[in-house]
Amino acid sequence: MSEKIKAEKRTEFGKGAARRIRRDNKVPAVVYGHGNDPIHVTLPGHDTMLALKHGGANALLELEIDGSTQLALTKQVQIDPIKRHLEHIDFVAVKRGEKVTVDIPVQVVGDAASETLVVTENATISVEAEATHIPEYVEVSVEGAEIGTQIHASDLVLPSGSTLLTDPETLIVNVTQQQSQESLEAELETAEAEAGIERDESDEATEAAADEAPAGEAASEE
Known part of the structure; x- marks a missing residue:
């Protein structure tokens, strides 16, 4: 319209x-x-x-x-x-009836299975559509999706009259395992080590004290 x-x-x-x-x-x-x-x-x-x-x-x-x-x-x-x-x-x-090439957003809906992380790898896709019938967006559901679920461009359901131009194998949504705090910290330590960043004992002691401090209280620093 x-x-x-x-x-x-x-x-x-x-x-x-x-x-x-x-x-x-x-x-x-x-x-x-x-x-x-x-x-x-x-x-x-x-x-x-x-x-x-x-x-x-x-x-x-x-x-x-x-x-x-x-x-x-x-x-x-x-x-x-x-x-x-x-x-x-x-x-x-x-002009009316003319085909145009446009990028339209991908809208992810629904809740995946517990302990999963839904990652939108590509937020838009390229399509060809009539100028007067361009989709506002394309919707994809991850309701109940388990770890390892992958949704590619070819899996998307486009409105009638629209043709997918994006590579069909393009990954749109990837459902992975939710990372634990311990896993995130381990990745951070690995990244710091690769970057040559060394933590001294005072930094680690301060972080440990902050973790153990009651809610609303901050660990004192010297």
Whole structure:
């Protein structure tokens, strides 16, 4: 599903122009593709943010530009790291029925068997799908999965109309044995030894005292 957004053609460029656009609660954007010159537009900030949230990583917007309509697939979104508002958006122009290549997230659901650790080895897969029917995500269940269970890309069930492009043998989810505290400490000691890090007795004594100290109390250090 695409969401309709009214866009205005942009004639001013540069950092100063972009700042003025953002002060008006709008977003500068560019639409590329289909052999045409890039279309520079300005979008309403609030409506665009909502459309991106609804559509996910591959949101499809129906941009109304000077009385005509252009389907635009979201390719890159720049967000201010502090204020969290939209800084700039790159779109690719698409047509209805056109096949596009996109990366979609893998969503792991369910609880594996006890004493297991579920590791997501690859959080996204690449698929080919119609521009107007791009899956928001693909779901994989690990409910009751035992130690040693491995789920590969070929095991994923894709929505109708989507074709897997990722190597079918790609490991997506790996269910392993949950490590004990003793095992983690042993691995840490091995890694420190390989790195040439030596612990002196005072460090070990401090750690031992901290382990034995009652809850809420810290071991004193000299």
